[in-house]
Amino acid sequence: xxxxxxxxxxxxxxxxxxxxxxxxxxxxxxxxxxxxxxxxxxxxxxxxxxxxxxxxxxxxxxxxxxxxxxxxxxxxxxxxxxxxxxxxxxxxxxxxxxxxxxxxxxxxxxxxxxxxxxxxxxxxxxxxxxxxxxxxxxxxxxxxxxxxxxxxxxxxxxxxxxxxxxxxxxxxxxxxxxxxxxxxxxxxxxxxxxxxxxxxxxxxxxxxxxxxxxxxxxxxxxxxxxxxxxxxxxxxxxxxxxxxxxxxxxxxxxxxxxxxxxxxxxxxxxxxxxxxxxxxxxxxxxxxxxxxxxxxxxxxxxxxxxxxxxxxxxxxxxxxxxxxxxxxxxxxxxxxxxxxxxxxxxxxxxxxxxxxxxxxxxxxxxxxxxxxxxxxxxxxxxxxxxxxxxxxxxxxxxxxxxxxxxxxxxxxxxxxxxxxxxxxxxxxxxxxxxxxxxxxxxxxxxxxxxxxxxxxxxxxxxxxxxxxxxxxxxxxxxxxxxxxxxxxxxxxxxxxxxxxxxxxxxxxxxxxxxxxxxxxxxxxxxxxxxxxxxxxxxxxxxxxxxxxxxxxxxxxxxxxxxxxxxxxxxxxxxxxxxxxxxxxxxxxxxxxxxxxxxxxxxxxxxxxxxxxxxxxxxxxxxxxxxxxxxxxxxxxxxxxxxxxxxxxxxxxxxxxxxxxxxxxxxxxxxxxxxxxxxxxxxxxxxxxxxxxxxxxxxxxxxxxxxxxxxxxxxxxxxxxxxxxxxxxxxxxxxxxxxxxxxxxxxxxxxxxxxxxxxxxxxxxxxxxxxxxxxxxxxxxxxxxxxxxxxxxxxxxxxxxxxxxxxxxxxxxxxxxxxxxxxxxxxxxxxxxxxxxxxxxxxxxxxxxxxxxxxxxxxxxxxxxxxxxxxxxxxxxxxxxxxxxxxxxxxxxxxxxxxxxxxxxxxxxxxxxxxxxxxxxxxxxxxxxxxxxxxx
Numbered sequence: 001x002x003x004x005x006x007x008x009x010x011x012x013x014x015x016x017x018x019x020x021x022x023x024x025x026x027x028x029x030x031x032x033x034x035x036x037x038x039x040x041x042x043x044x045x046x047x048x049x050x051x052x053x054x055x056x057x058x059x060x061x062x063x064x065x066x067x068x069x070x071x072x073x074x075x076x077x078x079x080x081x082x083x084x085x086x087x088x089x090x091x092x093x094x095x096x097x098x099x100x101x102x103x104x105x106x107x108x109x110x111x112x113x114x115x116x117x118x119x120x121x122x123x124x125x126x127x128x129x130x131x132x133x134x135x136x137x138x139x140x141x142x143x144x145x146x147x148x149x150x151x152x153x154x155x156x157x158x159x160x161x162x163x164x165x166x167x168x169x170x171x172x173x174x175x176x177x178x179x180x181x182x183x184x185x186x187x188x189x190x191x192x193x194x195x196x197x198x199x200x201x202x203x204x205x206x207x208x209x210x211x212x213x214x215x216x217x218x219x220x221x222x223x224x225x226x227x228x229x230x231x232x233x234x235x236x237x238x239x240x241x242x243x244x245x246x247x248x249x250x251x252x253x254x255x256x257x258x259x260x261x262x263x264x265x266x267x268x269x270x271x272x273x274x275x276x277x278x279x280x281x282x283x284x285x286x287x288x289x290x291x292x293x294x295x296x297x298x299x300x301x302x303x304x305x306x307x308x309x310x311x312x313x314x315x316x317x318x319x320x321x322x323x324x325x326x327x328x329x330x331x332x333x334x335x336x337x338x339x340x341x342x343x344x345x346x347x348x349x350x351x352x353x354x355x356x357x358x359x360x361x362x363x364x365x366x367x368x369x370x371x372x373x374x375x376x377x378x379x380x381x382x383x384x385x386x387x388x389x390x391x392x393x394x395x396x397x398x399x400x401x402x403x404x405x406x407x408x409x410x411x412x413x414x415x416x417x418x419x420x421x422x423x424x425x426x427x428x429x430x431x432x433x434x435x436x437x438x439x440x441x442x443x444x445x446x447x448x449x450x451x452x453x454x455x456x457x458x459x460x461x462x463x464x465x466x467x468x469x470x471x472x473x474x475x476x477x478x479x480x481x482x483x484x485x486x487x488x489x490x491x492x493x494x495x496x497x498x499x500x501x502x503x504x505x506x507x508x509x510x511x512x513x514x515x516x517x518x519x520x521x522x523x524x525x526x527x528x529x530x531x532x533x534x535x536x537x538x539x540x541x542x543x544x545x546x547x548x549x550x551x552x553x554x555x556x557x558x559x560x561x562x563x564x565x566x567x568x569x570x571x572x573x574x575x576x577x578x579x580x581x582x583x584x585x586x587x588x589x590x591x592x593x594x595x596x597x598x599x600x601x602x603x604x605x606x607x608x609x610x611x612x613x614x615x616x617x618x619x620x621x622x623x624x625x626x627x628x629x630x631x632x633x634x635x636x637x638x639x640x641x642x643x644x645x646x647x648x649x650x651x652x653x654x655x656x657x658x659x660x661x662x663x664x665x666x667x668x669x670x671x672x673x674x675x676x677x678x679x680x681x682x683x684x685x686x687x688x689x690x691x692x693x694x695x696x697x698x699x700x701x702x703x704x705x706x707x708x709x710x711x712x713x714x715x716x717x718x719x720x721x722x723x724x725x726x727x728x729x730x731x732x733x734x735x736x737x738x739x740x741x742x743x744x745x746x747x748x749x750x751x752x753x754x755x756x757x758x759x760x761x762x763x764x765x766x767x768x769x770x771x772x773x774x775x776x777x778x779x780x781x782x783x784x785x786x787x788x789x790x791x792x793x794x795x796x797x798x799x800x801x802x803x804x805x806x807x808x809x810x811x812x813x814x815x816x817x818x819x820x821x822x823x824x825x826x827x828x829x830x831x832x833x834x835x836x837x838x839x840x841x842x843x844x845x846x847x848x849x850x851x852x853x854x855x856x857x858x859x860x861x862x863x864x865x866x867x868x869x870x871x872x873x874x875x876x877x878x879x880x881x882x883x884x885x886x887x888x889x890x891x892x893x894x895x896x897x898x899x900x901x902x903x904x905x906x907x908x909x910x911x912x913x914x915x916x917x918x919x920x921x922x923x924x925x926x927x928x929x930x931x932x933x934x935x
Contacts, residue, residue, distance in 0.1 A: 049073050054510035055082055057497050058096045059151065059490040060638055062374030063087055063223050064499025065096055066581065069491065069510045077103060077491075077510070086581060087201065087499055093222035093908045094636050094650065094874045101647035103491045103511065109473040110515025113484040121516060124483055125523075128440070129530030131465045135438045136168065141415075145172035145427055145436045148387055149443035150180070150376025153495030153507060155545040156520035157378070158385040159537070160442065161393055163528045164421075165386065166413035167536065171398055171421030172436065174389040176444040177382050178424040178731060180375035183341040185383060185391075186729035187350025188372075190613050191358070193605035194395060194562045195383055198597045199333065199369040200501040200583065205231040206367035209329040213243040213265060213353065214339015218250040218913045219635040221337070221373050226909040229253055239329070241322060243268065244339060245630065246660075246702060247695035249913035258322060259697065261313035262628055262736060266345055267617035269352035271308030272323055274301040276359055281327040286361035290601035290609055297355050297612035311617050326356070331367035338375060338632065342735045344618070347728040351613035358610050364598035373500045380498040384563055384584075385549060389421035390730075394553040395563035410552050411536065423730030425451065425723050432459035440467040442520060443487065447476040448640040448708040451732040453718035454684050469523055472642055476708050476716070486517040490643075493519060495542045496579070502593075504565070505581040521545050543576040554588055562597065562604055627665075628700045629679065629737040631717050635910055636874055637706040645711055651768035652840070652871035653911075656777055657688040657707040657715035660696040661741065669743060674834045676744040676764055676779055679703060681737065684719030687744050687764045689777075701741060705734075712766045713778075746779035748812070751835045753842050754826035756796045772846035773826075775839070787830065791816040795826035806857040817856045824848070827856055835859070838867040840879050872918070873904035873911045883918050895919060 051072045058065040066085020070078045079099045083090035112124035135143050146164050148157065157175075164173040188195045204210060205227060217225040232238045232253075240254040243265065251257040260268060276282055277298055287294050302308050305316045312319070326332060334357065340349045354370050362368040374380055386393040396403035398420055408416035422430055428446070430436040432455060439460070450456045460466055460480040468481040471489040478484055491511040498504045518526075521542060528537035539545050547569055554566025564585040571579070583593035603610045636650040644650045659677050671677055673692045678685055679701065688703060696702060707715035721737045744764065752758055755773040765778035776794070784790035788803065797803065797818045806815040812832035818825040824845050829835045837859035845851065861867055868879025882902060886892040892901055895915050899906040905915050 052510070054508050055085075055506070056491075056508045056510065057377070057505045058092065058099070059377050059507075059643075060093075060095050061221050062376060062379055062500040063221050064377065064497060064501075064503060064505055065092055065223055066505065067092065067096065067099065069099075071510055085505070087501070087503060087505075088223045091223045091226060091908065094653075094910045095638055095644060096223075097875055097908050098644075098647045098650050099490070101649065102643045103489070104646065105514055106646070107472050107474065108489075108514060108517075109470055109478070109484055109486040110517065111486060112516065115482060121518070121526075124485060125526050125530055128467050128483055128485075129527050132168070132438055132527070133531055135465070139437055141168050141170035142172055142421075143436060144168060144170065144438040145174075145422065145430070145440070147424065147427060147439065147441045147444065147446065148173060148175045148382070150175060150177040150374075150379040150382055151443040152378060152382070152387075152520055153493055153497060153542070154378060154381035154385060154504075154549070155495040155542045156442070156524065157382045157387040158393065158545055158549045159521040159524040159528075159539075161386045162411060162413075163524055163533075163537070165392065165398075165417040166408065166411040167415070167528060167531070167533050169415035169417060171389050171417035171419065172427065173387065173421060174424045174427055175382050175387050176424070176446070176449060177374075177376055177379040178388060179342070179449060179734065180338060181341055181372060181379050182388065182423070182729040182731040183343070183346030183350055183726050184336075184372035184374075185388070186347040186726070187354060187613075190347070190351055190728075191354045191611055192598070192603045193611075194603075195391075196562045196597050196604070197372060197380075197500065197502055198363055199371055200503075200595050201227065202595070203333050203367050203369060203371070204228050204335070207331045207333040208237065208367065209239045209241070209325060209332040211241045211243065211326070211332065211334040212250060212254070213334060213336040213349075214341075215242075215335055215337035215373065216244070216246075216248040216250045216632065217335065217337070217373070218248065218253065219910065220375070220633050222635075222908060222910040224373065225250065225253070226912075229909075229912070239325060241325070245697055245700060249635075249917075252913045252917055256322065256325075258312075258314055258318060261311070262630070262700070263343055263345060263618055264312035264314075265340060265349040266352045266615055267302055267308050267311035268314075268319075269349075269356050270301040270615060270617055271305065271312075271319065272326060272356050273298060273352075273359055274303045275323040276327055276356065278303075279327060282359050283361035286601070287359060290361075290603075291358050291612055292607065292609045293612035293614070294359065296614045300614035300616055302617065311620070330360075330362065332357075332362055333367065333369055333371055335371045335373060337373050339735065341372075341729075341731055342733060343731075344724050344726055344733040344736065346726045346731050346733075348613075348615040352615050355612050355615070358612060363610075364596050364601070366596075369596075371500075377499075378497040380500060380502065381496065381504075384498060389423050389427075393549065395561055406556055407552070410555055413536065423725070425725050425730065425732055428456045428459050429723070431463050437463070438465040438467075439463055440469070441477060441481075442469045443471075445475050445477045445640040445642060445708070447480070448716050448718055449705070450718055451721035451734060452683055452723045453716055453721075455723070469520055471517070475642055475710070476640070485523055486515060487523065488513060488517045488519050492517065495519075495521070496546060498584075501583065503581050503583045506579050508577075541573070543571060543573055546576060547571050557587070559587075624738060625740070626681070626738040627679075627741050629717070629720060629739045630700060630702045630735045631705045631721065631737070632702065632735070634704045634706065637704070639706065640708045641706045641711055644706075646769065648769040648771045649874045649877065651770070651775075652843070652877065653874055655768040655775065655839075656766040657686070657704060657712050657717075658691045659688045659741065660691045660693055660702040662696045662698045662700070663692050663694055664698055665741075666690065666692045669741060671741075671743050676746055677741055678744045679717075679720065679739050679741050681720050681739040683722070684716075686715050686717055686720065687713065688715055689766075701739075707766065711768065713760070713762065713764055715766070744779075745781060747781055747783050748830055748832055749779045749834045750777070750794070750828065750830040751837050751839065751842070752776045752778070752794050752826060752828045753824075753845055754795050755824075755846060758794050758826075759796055760794065770843040770846065775843050787814040788816065790830075791828040794828055797825060801825070804853050804857065815857045815859070817853070819851065819853075822851070824851055824856075829859055838869075840868045840871055872914050873902075873907075875907035875911075876903040878902045878904035880918065883915060887919055893919065
């Protein structure tokens, strides 16, 4: 027993043999590093003590919501929004509200491992340092790389960047943030001379027009969307326009939806620039005094509405209406996200948007400006510390000799990276080709999230040395590691993050440190020390890292660079602990951070003028029989589900991977709602559930990015995405795969609810948590030899357990249930067609002590028990049938009335768009994906 835990059984997760230099062959006795870091799992507070509250920050999207975590004397944790945090003022979305569901220790990586064998920290860290030293000595600094994550805290990011760029001497450090906002960074730098977000969240509430481009804000940044909708309620004259190839929940709250062709954004805003000039809406004085390059940008723009219409798929009337609205509304904010960034022309999209704001002088003032919202909690923090391959710390430029010299002098480093390193896609190609021979992955799951994911998986499999720092022992990526290093998770981490409005907030720990987990910055520092750089990585606390970074940001700055937090270069431990959220810059001696940039019209280019960028819309794509595959998020899940997959309530809304397809395409292919479909191309295939909806364009499908091999048989949509990237930013075009879609001919379909994780070995399956156990959907092309044997295998029921059964061979129905001493062990339904079972009811059976055998086998509640239908409101577990009934009987004729009666939509507000749709369109056939939730 070490640290309160039995040593895990040795498990070989990879056949490739790694010689660990004579260390850790049989595991050995772990030793803590440093002493006292190893603690017990989760402990109760002392008897009679009161609950403790900790102010921290949500670990999901870039909104950066403040969270209050409350720990009761019995150890129970609850979370709520922080009413004092200026990002959210107490609001949390469904994911943030369910954070307490995700902090258990199931599946946690608690001890270092070498080749799947438990090892001590000294053994693991010595091995990592030695292999990196040896690889660099034999093949040079560029033969090693770090792939890091927007899940890291700023202090972690800074340590990794310092080690790689300043001491290893290579810029081969990139981040999964490359996949979500690199084009925004590149666009900002081209236009402003720096990666500067000009405005803040208050501008969204003060605008008279908000243009949402490529952003399903209602689902991906729900708290921001609710702030906008609250502002619109207070000022009905506010107008919202969405620009998106899909009709999403966000479009339901808009005054106008431009159902644009994919990658039509450059043409849309290029045409807008020409329109503004034609009708005298250019701010000529601003352009002359504060910008350069306008004439070239205008010359490259699309001058005729017919050209723009052809390139965007929009009508000339739609274009004229939108252009007039933009031209006549001074207080305009253009919000853009992944639909803009995740494109082979993403940087041009960003600059086309910025061009229009510069041309009208709508930047740096209240209620106006271009606004990039980031996808990850600390994507902005990673940009600040130079966590990307083409940047240096504190927003300095790797291609700038003076900046390189400044950073090297400050770090007192033996070398500094001279040129940009490999961006994410190129990095994994270099791993595959053998150029990179040692790779350290921190806090991310690239085998699921990267494009051409099968190639990434193969590259890692053949890489001579793979190190992974993570909180989970088994993910799609960790199974390919030679060395696994246990990192601290949200709730245990101590440091800072930066949100989309440049606001730095503290993430504070409120949980005991489990096993031997260490903070990422500490792990990185210990490797640096073992590589011979002891003096430069001798931080004792995260405060030390933060203070060093703050000091670097102020060196030779004096306003010459946008990023400056030198006010904290001598922060005390108490000051760091009590650090309140603030916006940068906050230079030494300043009283407060700046809320907006460029108010005075001074930019960070050599001539202090903003630059217009001449952009050319991409050529029209040739017609093809394949579908255009768009990837993205759903409301209640996050990235690759390693966190949200733990929460039963976050799987109530949508429990399976799915494919949205237009009804006409579905009819042509013989696909019905709830059928299974195979989406495939030369790179791979997935099998997902069909969601037939007119919200999808003809010839296009949407498949979410979240499902991985832990929660589905074959749903990693990243396998199908090509590795095409934006030539300027290196960001992959994750929304533009081409694939064929066809119906998967299943001989039978099944559904089960089990106490233990079900054993699933079928052509298709998807598993999700429910309270007390699991639910699973499954299907195969061939029926099992024996139905009872199949049921026992899924339920994990031995031959000695009695099964209650029902069979109707004529209709093709088979149903089995196992109950022991009044406790349901599991229930299994199978049919030739998708199983007709009340799934939301069945998912509650494990906690029901008054079971009826008839109801179990029928798959429907009996008597007065309510069947809620698919869960729409995750916060209060309100189902679609409850809302429909309230609307149908006249009790509720508005979203607020539904909230007053059922509470739905009154907490995080993420479901209000769906409730509005039910209220307005109850009884129509267009449920835009609700059919998936009802499965």
